[in-house]
Amino acid sequence: MKIKVSRGEKIFQVFNYCFLSLVALICIYPIWHVAMGSVSSGTRLATETGVILWPMDFTTIAYEKVFKNPLILTGYKNTIFVIIVSLMLNMILTILAAYFFSRPKVMFKKPLMLMVLFTMYVDGGIIPFYLTLKDFHLTDNLWGLIIPFMISTYNMIILRTSFEAIPASLTEAARIDGAGHITILLKIIIPLSKATLAVIALYYGVSTWNSWFWGSTIMRDKAKLPLQSVLREILISNDTTGMEATGADAIGIEISIKYATIMVATVPILLIYPFIQKYFTKGVMIGAVKE
Amino acid sequence: MHRKKGYQESFSKRLKTDLRRNWSLYLLVLPVLLFYIAFKYKPMYGALIAFMDYTPTKGMANSEWVGLKHFSRFFSSPYFWRLLKNTFLLSFYNLLFGFPAPIILALLLNEVKNAKFKKFTQTVTYLPHFLSLVVICGMVTDFSLINGLFNSVIEFFGGTRTPLLQNPDYYRTIYVLSGIWKEVGWGSIIYLAALSGIDTQLYEAAKIDGAGKWKQMIHVTLPGITPQIVILLIMKIGNLMSMGYEKTILLYNPSIYETADIISSYVYRSGLMNQEWGYSTAIGLFNSLVNCTLVVAANYISRKTTENSLW
Numbered sequence: 001m002k003i004k005v006s007r008g009e010k011i012f013q014v015f016n017y018c019f020l021s022l023v024a025l026i027c028i029y030p031i032w033h034v035a036m037g038s039v040s041s042g043t044r045l046a047t048e049t050g051v052i053l054w055p056m057d058f059t060t061i062a063y064e065k066v067f068k069n070p071l072i073l074t075g076y077k078n079t080i081f082v083i084i085v086s087l088m089l090n091m092i093l094t095i096l097a098a099y100f101f102s103r104p105k106v107m108f109k110k111p112l113m114l115m116v117l118f119t120m121y122v123d124g125g126i127i128p129f130y131l132t133l134k135d136f137h138l139t140d141n142l143w144g145l146i147i148p149f150m151i152s153t154y155n156m157i158i159l160r161t162s163f164e165a166i167p168a169s170l171t172e173a174a175r176i177d178g179a180g181h182i183t184i185l186l187k188i189i190i191p192l193s194k195a196t197l198a199v200i201a202l203y204y205g206v207s208t209w210n211s212w213f214w215g216s217t218i219m220r221d222k223a224k225l226p227l228q229s230v231l232r233e234i235l236i237s238n239d240t241t242g243m244e245a246t247g248a249d250a251i252g253i254e255i256s257i258k259y260a261t262i263m264v265a266t267v268p269i270l271l272i273y274p275f276i277q278k279y280f281t282k283g284v285m286i287g288a289v290k291e
Numbered sequence: 292m293h294r295k296k297g298y299q300e301s302f303s304k305r306l307k308t309d310l311r312r313n314w315s316l317y318l319l320v321l322p323v324l325l326f327y328i329a330f331k332y333k334p335m336y337g338a339l340i341a342f343m344d345y346t347p348t349k350g351m352a353n354s355e356w357v358g359l360k361h362f363s364r365f366f367s368s369p370y371f372w373r374l375l376k377n378t379f380l381l382s383f384y385n386l387l388f389g390f391p392a393p394i395i396l397a398l399l400l401n402e403v404k405n406a407k408f409k410k411f412t413q414t415v416t417y418l419p420h421f422l423s424l425v426v427i428c429g430m431v432t433d434f435s436l437i438n439g440l441f442n443s444v445i446e447f448f449g450g451t452r453t454p455l456l457q458n459p460d461y462y463r464t465i466y467v468l469s470g471i472w473k474e475v476g477w478g479s480i481i482y483l484a485a486l487s488g489i490d491t492q493l494y495e496a497a498k499i500d501g502a503g504k505w506k507q508m509i510h511v512t513l514p515g516i517t518p519q520i521v522i523l524l525i526m527k528i529g530n531l532m533s534m535g536y537e538k539t540i541l542l543y544n545p546s547i548y549e550t551a552d553i554i555s556s557y558v559y560r561s562g563l564m565n566q567e568w569g570y571s572t573a574i575g576l577f578n579s580l581v582n583c584t585l586v587v588a589a590n591y592i593s594r595k596t597t598e599n600s601l602w
Contacts, residue, residue, distance in 0.1 A: 100320035107309035124334030125575030127562040210423040235429030
């Protein structure tokens with residue numbers, strides 16, 4: 001049976017395709033603009049306005065300046081260190097917490113869970129948090145970006161839900177065979193929760209990569225700033241120290257330097273984006289089941 | 292509850308059994324508990340400086356209690372109403388325009404028959420979600436300059452060029468639109484999944500009953516995603532006054548404080564920049580009190596009116 005398509009529906013379909021194309025264009029163009037601007041000549045960036053479809057007088061001078069800036073390199077180094085160490089601690093502690101809270105028949109599970117859940121709704125605020133970091137000597141110190149952020153309660157709950165879905169008979173049988181908790185975790189629980197673990201690792205990784213506020217707040221020494229805090233100095237506070245240009249290059253170069261800085265900090269994400277996108281979409285669903 | 296009738300183990304006996312059986316579990320979770328105590332509960336205790344004239348040199352033990360002094364100073368400060376209004380209006384506009392946007396996008400995407408076009412549009416609209424906030428605010432700041440991209444668009448449609456982030460009138464629009472740009476695609480995922488879960492037989496039945504596209508949307512599609520909409524709406528309403536300071540700090544400047552400054556950014560300035568520890572903590576405390584009330588209220592209303600609630 002051929003389904004009759006009404007006139008109104010045809011018009012709607014045409015409108016829908018046009019509208020969605022426009023939405024897609026709006027989402028992608030700013031990134032394209034920045035990418036093309038970063039390899040355009042400063043003089044033309046300063047004098048011409050409007051859309052940039054292709055590089056204007058192709059030049060890589062902005063990138064040369066950006067890579068000469070020592071803060072970009074230290075920023076990258078700091079961020080990579082923080083991400084690797086954080087990720088390990090994040091995963092270990094979150095797995096331990098989720099394992100504990102997913103065990104049946106544990107007397108203090110309920111009160112301890114309440115203690116953890118309470119922190120999702122109530123917190124001391126940024127000033128007491130900052131003073132806490134100071135008390136623990138975590139200011140002006142890369143560990144200050146790692147230790148205070150070791151567990152996200154939200155991620156822990158997602159993982160606990162996934163651990164709870166594993167049949168108790170499996171772990172009970174292992175217990176009877178004399179397996180300890182570590183063995184059960186490594187041999188049964190972790191292998192059966194790989195998908196959720198991957199999603200959570202991504203969540204942690206991305207949030208560490210994106211965070212700038214505490215880096216900008218606790219570091220006195222600029223060489224200790226993570227990448228996003230360095231970006232803030234350059235993009236928002238207009239601090240282009242170490243990237244000055246002279247002569248004809250100097251005109252309009254701040255704009256292309258800013259664009260090049262954005263690209264340097266974003267291209268790694270854009271490159272791995274196609275590979276991790278499906279895990280993220282899966283993650284949204286895993287998070288949503290929680291309710 | 293599952294105990295046998297007429298028999299109840301004594302607390303100490305149960306405690307002993309539990310510790311013998313689970314001592315290694317408690318040992319494993321110990322670092323987790325220490326983390327929560329050190330970085331969640333210690334700051335909560337530290338929030339008591341809201342009632343003190345605290346200075347780091349004196350420490351909490353030696354600072355004197357001043358009762359509600361900081362609170363009354365805030366309530367009578369000339370900024371109080373401005374901060375309250377800005378916080379509320381920004382979140383309200385964010386909710387009003389930002390909340391329906393992903394639902395509309397999901398509904399439109401759901402009507403697309405061409406699988407390739409659909410996949411492409413989805414991938415592209417998710418992309419901004421992966422850019423960091425600093426990068427996005429950097430781009431917004433640059434595009435808002437007098438010769439920036441936004442001004443080119445405005446000029447194209449017949450407007451005049453003006454430095455957008457210097458004018459308090461435009462700030463809210465920029466804030467809300469850039470938020471939608473970043474999250475609209477990402478936010479649509481959850482609705483798209485719910486849409487694909489709607490039983491196709493319902494549509495068939497509606498068609499047989501003579502329902503056109505529009506009627507199907509009202510009577511089949513929307514009811515199908517209502518639970519998701521309600522849950523997300525409660526969460527958003529609960530967060531109405533808990534506006535993050537990060538985006539504000541990145542975007543604003545003194546010339547637009549009039550519309551841009553919100554409670555949390557004021558806390559940041561008075562606390563971390565001017566070192567008024569007790570005063571800023573008091574404002575933060577006031578803010579979280581308002582938030583808690585809103586979460587509970589939103590949840591209560593939703594539980595009474597619809598069947599959905601967070602707890």
